[in-house]
Amino acid sequence: MKIVATNLGKPTTILWNGKEEVTGIYKYPTTTPLYLKSTDVANDTVIDRKHHGGIYKACYLFSADVYDYWKKLYPNLEWDWGMFGENLTVEGLDEATLRIGDIYKIGSALVQISQPREPCYKLGIRFGDQEILRQFIAHNRPGTYVQILEEGNVQIGDSLTLIEQSSNSLTTQDFYKLLYSKKKNLEHIKLAVNNTALPEKKRERLAKYL
Numbered sequence: 001m002k003i004v005a006t007n008l009g010k011p012t013t014i015l016w017n018g019k020e021e022v023t024g025i026y027k028y029p030t031t032t033p034l035y036l037k038s039t040d041v042a043n044d045t046v047i048d049r050k051h052h053g054g055i056y057k058a059c060y061l062f063s064a065d066v067y068d069y070w071k072k073l074y075p076n077l078e079w080d081w082g083m084f085g086e087n088l089t090v091e092g093l094d095e096a097t098l099r100i101g102d103i104y105k106i107g108s109a110l111v112q113i114s115q116p117r118e119p120c121y122k123l124g125i126r127f128g129d130q131e132i133l134r135q136f137i138a139h140n141r142p143g144t145y146v147q148i149l150e151e152g153n154v155q156i157g158d159s160l161t162l163i164e165q166s167s168n169s170l171t172t173q174d175f176y177k178l179l180y181s182k183k184k185n186l187e188h189i190k191l192a193v194n195n196t197a198l199p200e201k202k203r204e205r206l207a208k209y210l
Contacts, residue, residue, distance in 0.1 A: 001160040003106070004064045005089035006034045007082030009045045014125050022047050025122045027082035033155035034059075034087060036109040036148050041087050055147055056114045056199045062086035062143035063093035073135065074127055085123065086143055088154065095141055095173040101166030101197035108152030110163065114197055116142040116176040137180050144172045147197070168195045184209050 009027035024045030035042035046053040124130035170191035
């Protein structure tokens with residue numbers, strides 16, 4: 001896996017249900033390295049701290065490999081890296097093999113795979129179509145957030161080096177499917193409940209199914 005783009009966002013005012021809101025989802029490529037901090041990325045915009053940023057959502061990674069899929073669905077958009085609000089666009093990122101809890105070295109930072117991205121209406125605003133939320137969920141390629149174990153700089157061309165694979169076999173894609181499926185996979189729930197790399201609140205909610 002290799003970083004092909006580092007993206008930052010500035011505060012952008014949008015209109016939603018007749019009211020003005022400010023969002024940081026409009027991210028664009030930058031040529032400078034990103035500094036990954038414990039709760040966010042330096043010089044990035046995080047407005048809604050209840051749902052974005054924080055220990056388990058400090059930095060968002062999205063696969064460069066799926067961009068062609070989305071370009072075919074939305075050919076009239078002005079495409080560039082960062083379209084999905086990701087800080088790091090990663091070549092070779094595969095949610096079906098990334099385990100929640102895996103630890104990677106990127107540049108001088110040490111990160112841990114924490115949880116997939118759950119899309120909200122702001123992604124629909126960026127794409128000019130709220131239908132993308134349904135499409136994004138169905139595609140099962142949500143990207144992943146990471147927890148920052150050691151702060152550091154990341155730049156274009158840096159590789160993700162696996163330092164420690166989680167002993168818990170739950171993948172990012174497994175967990176994503178678990179969040180949105182009506183019929184829950186009990187084995188995946190058990191793995192999730194026992195995976196300390198996931199936020200405690202999410203594990204507690206899933207434990208109610210057991």
